[in-house]
Amino acid sequence: MNGETLLEVDDLRVSFRTGQGVLPIVEGVSFVVKAGEILSVVGESGSGKSLTALAIMRLITDPNAVITGSVRFRGQDLLGLPEPAMRSLRGGAIAMIFQDPMTALTPAYTVGAQIVEQIMAHRNAGRMAARTRAIDLLGAMGIASPRDIAGRYPHQLSGGMRQRVMIAMALSCDPALLIADEPTTALDVTVQAQILELILRLRGEFGSSVLLITHDMGVVAKVADRVVVMYAGAIAEAGATRALFARPAHPYTIGLLGAIPRLRGPRLVRLPAIPGAPPAPHDRPSGCGFAPRCAAATGICAAHPPLITHDGHAVACFHARAA
Amino acid sequence: MSLTSEDGARVAAEPASGPWRAALRKLVQNRTAMAAALVLVLVVLACIAAPLYAKYVAHTDPFGSNLDGQITIGGKSVPVMQPSPTGLGMTPIGPTWRAQYFLGADNQGRDVAARMLYGGRNSLLIATGSTLICLALAGLVGVVAGFSGGIVDTVLARALDVLWAFPVYMLAISLSVVLISHGLKLGPFTLQADSLLIPVIIIGVVYVPYVARPIRGQVISLARSDFVLASRCLGVARRRILLRDIVPNVTTTLIVFAPLMMALNMLTEAALSFLSIGVQPPAASWGTIILDGEGLLYTRPMVALAPGIAIMITVVMLNFLGDGVREAFDPRAKLRVKSDR
Amino acid sequence: MILVMVRRLGEMVFVLVSISVLVFLIFFATPGADPAARLAGRGATPATLAAVRHSFGLDKPLPVQYVLMMKHLFVTQDLTSFVNPGEKVVPAVLQAVPVTLSLVFGAAIIWVIAALVVGVLAAWARDTVLDRLLMLFSLIGVSMPVFWLAEVANLITQARYHDTWLFSWVPALGYVPLSVSVVGWFKSLVIPWTVLAVTYIGLYGRVLRSNLVEAMNEDYIRTARAKGLSERQIILRHALRMSLITLVSMFGLDFGLLAGGGALLIEVVSGLPGVGELTYQALQNLDLPFIMAAVLYGAVFIVVANTVVDMLYAVIDPRAR
Numbered sequence: 013m014n015g016e017t018l019l020e021v022d023d024l025r026v027s028f029r030t031g032q033g034v035l036p037i038v039e040g041v042s043f044v045v046k047a048g049e050i051l052s053v054v055g056e057s058g059s060g061k062s063l064t065a066l067a068i069m070r071l072i073t074d075p076n077a078v079i080t081g082s083v084r085f086r087g088q089d090l091l092g093l094p095e096p097a098m099r100s101l102r103g104g105a106i107a108m109i110f111q112d113p114m115t116a117l118t119p120a121y122t123v124g125a126q127i128v129e130q131i132m133a134h135r136n137a138g139r140m141a142a143r144t145r146a147i148d149l150l151g152a153m154g155i156a157s158p159r160d161i162a163g164r165y166p167h168q169l170s171g172g173m174r175q176r177v178m179i180a181m182a183l184s185c186d187p188a189l190l191i192a193d194e195p196t197t198a199l200d201v202t203v204q205a206q207i208l209e210l211i212l213r214l215r216g217e218f219g220s221s222v223l224l225i226t227h228d229m230g231v232v233a234k235v236a237d238r239v240v241v242m243y244a245g246a247i248a249e250a251g252a253t254r255a256l257f258a259r260p261a262h263p264y265t266i267g268l269l270g271a272i273p274r275l276r277g278p279r280l281v282r283l284p285a286i287p288g289a290p291p292a293p294h295d296r297p298s299g300c301g302f303a304p305r306c307a308a309a310t311g312i313c314a315a316h317p318p319l320i321t322h323d324g325h326a327v328a329c330f331h332a333r334a335a
Numbered sequence: 336m337s338l339t340s341e342d343g344a345r346v347a348a349e350p351a352s353g354p355w356r357a358a359l360r361k362l363v364q365n366r367t368a369m370a371a372a373l374v375l376v377l378v379v380l381a382c383i384a385a386p387l388y389a390k391y392v393a394h395t396d397p398f399g400s401n402l403d404g405q406i407t408i409g410g411k412s413v414p415v416m417q418p419s420p421t422g423l424g425m426t427p428i429g430p431t432w433r434a435q436y437f438l439g440a441d442n443q444g445r446d447v448a449a450r451m452l453y454g455g456r457n458s459l460l461i462a463t464g465s466t467l468i469c470l471a472l473a474g475l476v477g478v479v480a481g482f483s484g485g486i487v488d489t490v491l492a493r494a495l496d497v498l499w500a501f502p503v504y505m506l507a508i509s510l511s512v513v514l515i516s517h518g519l520k521l522g523p524f525t526l527q528a529d530s531l532l533i534p535v536i537i538i539g540v541v542y543v544p545y546v547a548r549p550i551r552g553q554v555i556s557l558a559r560s561d562f563v564l565a566s567r568c569l570g571v572a573r574r575r576i577l578l579r580d581i582v583p584n585v586t587t588t589l590i591v592f593a594p595l596m597m598a599l600n601m602l603t604e605a606a607l608s609f610l611s612i613g614v615q616p617p618a619a620s621w622g623t624i625i626l627d628g629e630g631l632l633y634t635r636p637m638v639a640l641a642p643g644i645a646i647m648i649t650v651v652m653l654n655f656l657g658d659g660v661r662e663a664f665d666p667r668a669k670l671r672v673k674s675d676r
Numbered sequence: 677m678i679l680v681m682v683r684r685l686g687e688m689v690f691v692l693v694s695i696s697v698l699v700f701l702i703f704f705a706t707p708g709a710d711p712a713a714r715l716a717g718r719g720a721t722p723a724t725l726a727a728v729r730h731s732f733g734l735d736k737p738l739p740v741q742y743v744l745m746m747k748h749l750f751v752t753q754d755l756t757s758f759v760n761p762g763e764k765v766v767p768a769v770l771q772a773v774p775v776t777l778s779l780v781f782g783a784a785i786i787w788v789i790a791a792l793v794v795g796v797l798a799a800w801a802r803d804t805v806l807d808r809l810l811m812l813f814s815l816i817g818v819s820m821p822v823f824w825l826a827e828v829a830n831l832i833t834q835a836r837y838h839d840t841w842l843f844s845w846v847p848a849l850g851y852v853p854l855s856v857s858v859v860g861w862f863k864s865l866v867i868p869w870t871v872l873a874v875t876y877i878g879l880y881g882r883v884l885r886s887n888l889v890e891a892m893n894e895d896y897i898r899t900a901r902a903k904g905l906s907e908r909q910i911i912l913r914h915a916l917r918m919s920l921i922t923l924v925s926m927f928g929l930d931f932g933l934l935a936g937g938g939a940l941l942i943e944v945v946s947g948l949p950g951v952g953e954l955t956y957q958a959l960q961n962l963d964l965p966f967i968m969a970a971v972l973y974g975a976v977f978i979v980v981a982n983t984v985v986d987m988l989y990a991v992i993d994p995r996a997r
Contacts, residue, residue, distance in 0.1 A: 071901055075803075103904030110902075115895035119995055120917045129913075130903040165994040181903070497694040500979050502936050505955075505971045509702045512959055512967065598819065605821045606941055610959065625824055629945075632827055633835040640831075643824035650819035 018221050019045040019068070019189055024081035026063050026072065034078065037293050038063050039245040041081075042319075045189065050215060050222040052236035052253070054229065054268075056290050060245040061225050062111075065193050068223075069108050070098055085189070104134045107182035107220075111194035113174035117166040123177045124150075124162025127184055134185045149180040152217070153210060172203035179210065183218055193225045208235055229268055233257060241265050244291055244301025251325035261325070261332040264302045300329070355587075361663040368659020371652040378649055382459055385452035392434050397450045398617045400443035406435045415444040419634070430637050438637050441627045447638050454619035455645060461534050461613075461620065462601040468539030469546060469596055470589045476543065477550025478585055482558060482577060492551065499544040507603065510537045511612035529615035534607055538600050546592050550585055557581055591665045594657035598650045605646055621646050684986060688979050695975040700742050703964050704734070711964060732758065749969060759963040769951060769969050775851050776950035779943065780934045782865055783872035788927070790877045795884025795919075800911055802889055811885065817878025823941035826871045830945065833867055849947035868946040872939060876930065880923060887919035894918075921993045925985050932981025936974030 026038040038060040127146035150158035153176040196204035249262040267286040288305040303313035308331040319328040416425040427440035437448035480491035518528040607613030608622025621642035628639025712729040748755035757763040833843040852860035940952025958966030
């Protein structure tokens with residue numbers, strides 16, 4: 013996985029102006045997505061992972077949102093791009109699918125028509141050609157009778173079926189990057205597995221990179237090439253999936269994985285579950301966001317730990333376990 | 336996509352305090368709503384002061400005709416009723432913009448400005464009274480239907496459906512015609528034909544389905560909600576559930592409805608009075624003054640214009656206040672007050 | 677599907693019968709209000725009252741009276757006025773229907789188009805000065821008594837500014853049948869159409885704006901954005917389409933109410949001899965058969981409109997099928 017860099021997010025910050033001042037939600041997130049890889053951003057609710065994805069797509073329409081930093085896609089800064097140029101990227105070179113397929117499709121139109129709409133927004137295709145392509149795509153998603161399904165309304169389809177439709181729609185214009193925001197969260201476990209298989213298979217067939225937002229370490233282990241772990245709006249740890257799962261260094265990651273401390277080295281407290289809950293954005297601690305829940309925290313954690321990269325593995329912790 | 340994502344869900348967390356106090360604070364901070372409330376208070380005060388205005392400013396009896404009165408303008412004596420320029424009949428004096436006959440006279444030589452204040456009293460009283468009746472009845476019917484379920488609910492819901500299908504104005508007109516011409520005798524309870532209570536009751540009753548239907552829906556969904564089911568599983572008495580969970584929620588809805596219904600009722604009162612089946616002469620309301628002005632429309636338009644403007648201002652302010660109340664008490668409100676004219 | 681339709685029709689009949697009973701009871705069984713006394717005039721002797729009661733069949737038991745009334749109204753259609761003996765009620769109502777329908781149809785076209793423009797513009801420019809202004813005007817529109825607005829319109833177009841180029845074309849108050857002159861029909865109705873539409877432009881504009889703004893927060897709008905659609909496509913094709921669903925049902929009800937006699941006030945002020953005006957005349961004379969017929973006609977219209985809306989609903993909202 014040493015392809016060229018496709019997406020480069022650098023010091024991305026998202027905050028909201030509120031009655032009580034500016035409230036930061038995403039506090040300086042940086043990562044890259046390379047061509048053909050699946051990068052997973054993992055974190056709990058409130059960690060800022062979904063807002064990061066929406067900020068990349070420039071889909072945060074709240075007039076009180078303040079977004080700074082840079083998002084470069086094929087070297088082009090998306091945050092400074094004029095709206096029409098951004099629009100032709102959205103759904104074209106960058107596509108996105110969402111968590112809840114139940115509400116993500118317009119109830120008044122057939123799913124076929126909604127795919128056709130996207131194709132016609134980006135391609136110079138006639139309606140008939142677009143429809144044929146839509147049906148082909150639905151077929152490629154493993155839908156048995158695509159022609160019939162294309163004529164159905166969203167409410168007539170199951171959740172898994174709708175998510176397949178969403179994926180078909182996202183892939184309809186051969187995106188270089190697919191952003192998937194919790195694509196399996198709202199689905200049954202068995203369907204989850206099918207959708208993940210589909211994403212894995214399609215990465216091969218369509219050659220898209222995937223930025224997979226999830227809270228589920230199991231999903232990460234199954235499909236991601238690399239992982240970014242987010243906590244309280246910042247990156248806690250990032251690295252290749254296998255390495256990170258084998259040797260997590262950040263106490264939060266360790267907690268997430270339920271890892272048992274090794275016998276060698278300093279003895280760590282065992283963390284079968286992480287006590288406490290992630291802080292709400294308005295009472296995040298000033299230093300390390302995880303410190304209040306961290307067994308290893310000391311006085312130094314009142315400062316913001318820098319993200320230190322060593323051998324492709326980045327950790328933001330003063331007490332990071334040596335690899 | 337405002338802050339609807341999970342990441343921002345806690346952003347708008349309210350400081351801990353009672354929901355009603357929080358709502359009131361929010362309402363007080365709403366400048367439009369407060370400005371509207373201020374205007375309404377001024378309107379009410381002006382109408383309360385009607386006798387003072389009539390006695391000390393206009394020096395007139397707003398209910399007696401004054402066909403051969405004279406007033407002094409700029410040292411000259413001017414008759415209130417002047418010969419019409421066409422030579423036929425008499426034309427009342429137009430707006431003098433002075434203490435006497437500020438807005439002119441109607442065709443009986445009565446001071447329109449003074450009648451406006453007296454009329455405003457009746458318009459406001461009827462709008463307020465009918466709103467109270469409507470909300471009380473609708474709250475009762477909605478809660479009883481929604482909370483009892485079964486046959487009681489079926490019967491009440493059906494009755495509401497029938498009334499809902501009935502054109503409101505036609506119902507109000509039918510009731511008014513009968514009651515205005517003969518009054519009401521129901522056992523010991525008697526209503527004079529010219530009683531103000533007749534329009535109050537009629538307007539209050541005809542809009543009951545508009546409020547009762549959403550209340551019933553709310554009660555049914557509350558009764559099925561998880562927290563009520565949990566209470567029932569814990570063995571909490573139905574009465575207690577009713578008082579603790581249902582009544583406060585329904586009361587909030589009724590508060591949200593109140594200013595909007597009052598606006599609607601004020602327009603309805605005006606319409607009924609204009610059809611001469613609302614407030615009965617010699618008493619006035621803004622609706623009856625518009626009717627008085629109809630015959631003078633082309634010669635003395637102020638008689639009809641002034642009460643219409645008064646209604647418009649009051650109703651606009653009620654609607655502003657209503658929007659503020661809805662935002663404060665019920666931010667995700669789906670309530671809509673249907674206008675029907 | 678057929679079962680649903682039959683059920684729906686059954687409900688319709690039930691509502692209509694209930695309404696006719698209700699109206700009948702209001703007029704013939706209100707405590708203290710004797711219809712015979714009303715017919716005979718104030719101060720009539722007991723003998724006169726008895727005679728009146730007998731000649732109008734008011735001495736029969738209430739259920740019999742009800743059945744007789746309905747028979748005359750719907751079956752033989754020969755119910756006659758209490759006040760002007762010999763004047764038949766049903767033909768008079770039928771004659772007034774085209775006037776009311778002309779008024780309501782024309783106003784509906786104006787208000788639907790204008791409300792779409794107002795609502796979409798305000799939602800598109802939400803929280804700007806344009807939005808605030810449009811919403812303020814809409815609020816004023818719903819806050820004016822419609823009969824008063826009609827008077828103001830008369831004042832402007834018939835008197836004050838009638839002699840200017842702007843309104844010199846406005847004919848005197850009254851109705852010109854479509855069959856007599858298309859242009860005359862149009863001219864005689866333009867002002868009443870506009871006046872009647874004002875309230876509903878305000879009402880529908882406000883509802884449409886809030887529906888659109890609410891819809892703009894839905895997930896499917898985010899999807900539409902992520903698809904790369906333009907703001908215009910998103911509003912017109914996705915948000916508006918979903919917002920129209922509630923608006924269509926509102927429209928059905930309001931149209932039914934107006935066509936069923938709710939336009940009474942404006943018909944009276946604008947001198948249009950429609951069903952509402954007929955009701956008004958009957959009110960002035962306390963002509964009970966006329967009032968009953970007009971109220972029932974209105975109820976029929978509204979119940980039919982409700983049923984049509986329910987069926988239309990399935991067409992515009994695929995989820996309701």
